[in-house]
Amino acid sequence: xxxxxLIDVLSANLEPAGHEQFGKTLILAMVTGGAAAFGLxxxxxxxxxxxxxxxxxxxxxxxxxxxxxxxxxxxxLLLRSTRPGLENATNWAPIFFPFFAAIAxxxxxxLLSRPQAWRGMLLGANTVSSARCLVCIMFFAAIPLAALIxxxxxxxxxxxxxxxxIAGIVAGGLGAAAYALCCMSDTIPFIAVWYGAxxxxxxxxxxxxxxxxxRW
Amino acid sequence: xxxxxxxxxxxxRTLMTAGLDGDAGAYxxxxxxxxxxxxxxxxxxxxxxxxxxxxxxxxxxxxLIAIHTHRNTYDPSQPFTPWIHAIARYKxxxxxxxxxxxxxxxxxxxxxxLTARSDMAAVESGLDLQRLMSRISSKARAAIQCVKLxxxxxxxxxxxxxxxxxxxKVAVHRGLKALALRISEGRAT
Numbered sequence: 001x002x003x004x005x006l007i008d009v010l011s012a013n014l015e016p017a018g019h020e021q022f023g024k025t026l027i028l029a030m031v032t033g034g035a036a037a038f039g040l041x042x043x044x045x046x047x048x049x050x051x052x053x054x055x056x057x058x059x060x061x062x063x064x065x066x067x068x069x070x071x072x073x074x075x076x077l078l079l080r081s082t083r084p085g086l087e088n089a090t091n092w093a094p095i096f097f098p099f100f101a102a103i104a105x106x107x108x109x110x111l112l113s114r115p116q117a118w119r120g121m122l123l124g125a126n127t128v129s130s131a132r133c134l135v136c137i138m139f140f141a142a143i144p145l146a147a148l149i150x151x152x153x154x155x156x157x158x159x160x161x162x163x164x165x166i167a168g169i170v171a172g173g174l175g176a177a178a179y180a181l182c183c184m185s186d187t188i189p190f191i192a193v194w195y196g197a198x199x200x201x202x203x204x205x206x207x208x209x210x211x212x213x214x215r216w
Numbered sequence: 217x218x219x220x221x222x223x224x225x226x227x228x229r230t231l232m233t234a235g236l237d238g239d240a241g242a243y244x245x246x247x248x249x250x251x252x253x254x255x256x257x258x259x260x261x262x263x264x265x266x267x268x269x270x271x272x273x274x275x276x277x278x279x280l281i282a283i284h285t286h287r288n289t290y291d292p293s294q295p296f297t298p299w300i301h302a303i304a305r306y307k308x309x310x311x312x313x314x315x316x317x318x319x320x321x322x323x324x325x326x327x328x329x330l331t332a333r334s335d336m337a338a339v340e341s342g343l344d345l346q347r348l349m350s351r352i353s354s355k356a357r358a359a360i361q362c363v364k365l366x367x368x369x370x371x372x373x374x375x376x377x378x379x380x381x382x383x384x385k386v387a388v389h390r391g392l393k394a395l396a397l398r399i400s401e402g403r404a405t
Contacts (some may be wrong), residue, residue: 002340002341003251003255003273003276003277003280003341004248005345006277006280006281006345007244007247007248007251007280008244009345009360009364009365010243010247010280010281010284010364010392011235011240011243011244011247012240012363012364012365012367013240013363013364013367013368013369013370014235014238014239014240014243015238015370015385016236016237016238017236017287017288018236018288019236019288019289019290019291019292021288022288022289082289083289083290083291083294083299084286084289084290084298084299084300084302084303084306085294085295085297085298085299085300085301085302085327086294086298086302087302088298089298155286155289156282156286156289156303156306158302158303158305158306215310216282216286216393
């Protein structure tokens with residue numbers, strides 16, 4: 001095939017194209033993925049029964065604040081990772097800030113408490129809390145991750161591992177937001193360690209999927 | 217050199233912005249200019265890994281289709297040269313991955329290196345458009361045939377194919393993406 005012919009073909013009957021559409025697609029994927037994660041939580045484990053009491057609503061707010069700050073820092077970076085040419089002009093470090101902040105607060109809380117209380121603070125309400133947290137967040141994050149990958153395939157990510165990892169973090173944040181409603185463990189160290197670990201695992205899965213599913 | 221890069225950037229960006237607004241003439245001119253730069257870019261890199269100009273032309277065509285189908289990822293408030301360079305480089309690295317070529321010492325390059333050279337000496341690529349077209353869905357083939365090869369308007373094509381106008385637009389877009397995929401698959405096997 002002659003390249004000049006290809007250029008004629010590509011520019012024939014050219015349609016206008018705007019760059020705003022992709023951002024909307026990404027938001028749509030986050031909203032539907034988040035709604036699906038929430039629905040999945042209601043359909044399976046369900047919200048914790050004593051959610052309405054004031055003390056627990058405060059803890060719910062803390063958990064949601066962490067999840068939403070992960071989503072809030074991740075989403076703009078996710079959009080940038082699908083735009084060629086911004087790779088070197090982007091500071092990717094803010095993606096870690098919510099995790100650093102949570103770990104710093106957790107360390108402060110531990111240092112302010114007696115060492116005998118540490119075990120309970122780190123492992124949560126009962127012996128299976130930590131495993132339940134990991135499994136539930138990753139389970140709830142699965143649909144958001146699939147929705148995000150579907151959306152990202154319409155973009156043009158040039159660093160597929162990085163893009164997949166950020167998608168995993170945002171999906172993990174959405175899964176954590178859904179899990180916050182059924183989480184029985186009300187301590188900052190528990191949130192920092194187990195919510196953080198679950199989201200990091202989602203990032204690892206995203207980084208593995210990226211090079212396979214996001215090629216274009 | 218710096219001066220030249222700036223003038224390239226200005227001209228290409230103006231053409232791209234007009235193209236995104238639907239100006240086919242500006243877009244055609246843009247693709248012609250980019251073809252020269254991309255050809256020089258790929259030939260230099262292919263020479264380094266011992267591949268010839270025909271493979272470079274194949275990848276150039278794949279890159280042009282990718283630029284076209286992903287043109288909505290360019291934000292006009294951002295510089296244009298880094299955008300086009302990132303796509304050119306991504307397509308080259310993707311080619312290396314697919315063909316399993318080893319090229320460990322890919323030199324660090326600046327985005328301006330892309331527009332520094334231009335090569336207008338075309339060679340026929342090994343790809344046959346009609347043969348590639350036979351391997352995409354019949355809907356997409358009909359839409360591309362009408363809109364892109366025969367130059368019918370979208371509404372004329374819609375009437376002929378018995379599809380809605382938006383279905384025609386979607387079929388053309390998907391068809392071009394599928395064509396690019398067929399090109400890269402054809403190379404991997």
